[in-house]
Amino acid sequence: MTILHIDSSINGDNSASRTLSGAIVDRLKPANWGEQIIYRDLVANPIPHLTLDAFAANLDLEEFLAADTVVIGAPMYNFTLPTQLKAWIDRIVVAGRTFHYTANGPEGLVGGKRVVIALARGGFYHEGAPAAALEHLETYLRGVFNFIGIEPEFVAADGLAVGPEQREESLGLALGETIRLAA
Ligand SMILES: Cc1cc2nc3c(=O)[nH]c(=O)nc-3n(C[C@H](O)[C@H](O)[C@H](O)COP(=O)(O)O)c2cc1C
Numbered sequence: 001m002t003i004l005h006i007d008s009s010i011n012g013d014n015s016a017s018r019t020l021s022g023a024i025v026d027r028l029k030p031a032n033w034g035e036q037i038i039y040r041d042l043v044a045n046p047i048p049h050l051t052l053d054a055f056a057a058n059l060d061l062e063e064f065l066a067a068d069t070v071v072i073g074a075p076m077y078n079f080t081l082p083t084q085l086k087a088w089i090d091r092i093v094v095a096g097r098t099f100h101y102t103a104n105g106p107e108g109l110v111g112g113k114r115v116v117i118a119l120a121r122g123g124f125y126h127e128g129a130p131a132a133a134l135e136h137l138e139t140y141l142r143g144v145f146n147f148i149g150i151e152p153e154f155v156a157a158d159g160l161a162v163g164p165e166q167r168e169e170s171l172g173l174a175l176g177e178t179i180r181l182a183a
């Protein structure tokens with residue numbers, strides 16, 4: 001069993017999504033899984049923007065397909081995902097490998113994989129929130145993973161930019177929520 005752990009925050013040790021994704025991996029890994037965790041820091045080692053040539057030797061796709069569980073740290077920047085993470089998504093959405101078109105429309109080809117996403121957002125985007133229409137992080141990630149045949153799970157820390165007390169409370173609640181993932 002392999003866990004692929006991906007981070008994409010530019011905030012280093014102060015990153016909420018890195019804290020949360022790390023906690024999720026800790027919850028999901030049995031004690032003896034150490035050597036089967038693959039860690040990709042997309043800020044320290046960025047994937048270039050997509051080009052046609054990139055489809056020829058797409059090791060990121062093979063790594064994704066080989067993983068049983070994928071844990072992703074996904075901060076909201078400018079209402080959507082970091083470009084570093086988008087470059088990785090561009091490697092795993094591949095016609096003929098992770099989806100195909102049928103007479104009835106597109107069909108996802110990836111099954112039997114667990115994807116858990118740690119969201120970190122400065123504001124609030126729940127239904128009815130003034131900024132709800134600007135939420136293009138969770139909605140995008142859910143849509144793109146659904147497209148390739150996966151129902152992702154989310155753990156979210158919201159309101160992180162509101163103030164230090166709100167940040168502590170939101171992160172604490174999100175870390176607490178990781179307990180249910182192991183169940
Ligand atoms: C460049 C940048 C852009 C941001 N844009 C948004 C935004 O559009 N909406 C929002 O709610 N928070 C925004 N934030 C706040 C982050 O979502 C928040 O700080 C979160 O903790 C980021 O996750 P991280 O700590 O893992 O990097 C932004 C932060 C940065 C650094």
